[in-house]
Amino acid sequence: MSDETLYDRLGGETAIGAVVEEFYDRVLADERVAHHFSETDMADQRAHQTAFLSAVTGGPMRYDGDEMGVAHEGMGITATEFDAVATHLDDALAEFDVDDADREAVIAEVASYRNEIVENA
Template structure:
């Protein structure tokens, strides 16, 4: 069984993305990155990206991570804050710790494509 299936499929991914963005947009350090961003469109891309990354049948057709984050000057601290919000979101939805670790392992290699500031 894929991680996607084990957490409840599309409804679980959708709930996670919604909660995640409540947390991220409520974070005063991260919120400025989203000024002027079409958040509903971003959420749709995020749902497809996460689903594809954890074994769902969705196809992510968005930009690659480097292109999507170019010029944003994202720091390691910002990346870590986003990961923290994701972990809190998943834990709050009852996702087992082991599964959260597997999801983190699938997403951790993206740091080099997202962090653009020293």
């Protein structure tokens, strides 16, 4: 049995960075969620997301950002918006031919932060 991490199976930082680029292209084209990024430095956001996904998939990078609840506090993110963003991530992973099991693992990791990100209305 291989001890290869999800990070390794995804192709490492460079491949994750490419997925993040595709992901944010999709998010920014979606009027349901793009407004959350209207005042965001997207170069920083893309780098930050690459580090986050690299860290949570078992890569060597350390995530130094705020805790999810703090980072998303006051943004008013709804369950519908969270789901839309998760779908964009899944679609971006599929665009790079990530297999179903690994896509599900990434989405499950992201979904574990749902309660910290979604605000009750």
